[in-house]
Amino acid sequence: MPEKIIFEETVSYLLAKVTTAYRTALERHMGAIGLHGGQTFVLLELWMTDGLRQIDLARRLSVSAPTVNKMTKGLIDINLVKSSRVDEDARSTRIFLTDAGRAIRLDVEKQWIDLEDECLTGLTETERLVLLEVLRKLRITYTGRETANAE
Amino acid sequence: MPEKIIFEETVSYLLAKVTTAYRTALERHMGAIGLHGGQTFVLLELWMTDGLRQIDLARRLSVSAPTVNKMTKGLIDINLVKSSRVDEDARSTRIFLTDAGRAIRLDVEKQWIDLEDECLTGLTETERLVLLEVLRKLRITYTGRETANAE
DNA sequence: TTTTTAATATTAGCACGCTAACAATAAATC
């Protein structure tokens, strides 16, 4: 007999519900300081390593090249980042932070703390630690990568 | 002294990485049977309660009215669902499953089992149970609702 | 050296999330 699957009781189902809701919360928090969700993660990478090429960002963020292209365009439009062609390779452009791009870090950190507090509401410390570990595993499962700093 | 926040070690950061990757995995699995991620969840609701209005779907799925409008249009285009105006209220339309819309359930269940298996790769049974509980809590935190069957 | 292949950025177009704005209808209020 084929076992009847109950969608609502699967991890995948709940994960889908949470992912949608979480992205909305992220947009709300970052929108408060004039940023969008995806743009925030580009800035995070540039704060670690300024002057990355689009292809580098795509690899570190685990997103496609066109997605990076749009996100950096958005950041250029609001003057947080600028793009420079380099002599070494006429194909690629390097993305550099502007002064404003460096300065907004404090605001992002403040919002991030709020976002994290909201996220942890109702979770015990044990649940938080297990969740961290499980999310790391899920990240590897889906992206095949543990950290952003990969070649 | 302001504590230095390490984004990569927050739940929010990992959640963001996993959400993006998970949505891609969902698209891949459902794409294999000609569906998109969002459409799948509309079907799930209609399998439970056929003939819902768009506003009902929006509430149960915790998404906006325009989003439901687009997703149902997509389902109508591929003939899994049809929309009927009702006498009782000239504003609203009710969404009904077609025969194909009922029939595709078996394919979705099959894909869903694969999706769930992939998701659970590398997790222990304890981690799975804690994850389920935590995801339920996160869902409430972000949507203020525990189940889909809310008014 | 010439040709082929690979790498990088970009454009077009789709799904799915959102908000804002609008039309039509129903319900409530005066």
Add this chain to the structure above:
DNA sequence: GATTTATTGTTAGCGTGCTAATATTAAAAA
């Protein structure tokens, strides 16, 4: 009954993810 308010669906437009296709340039192979 007439007016106001609320509900429902829809359109327009944007960000963020994707794939496919294209131009340009670099690297490899012939």
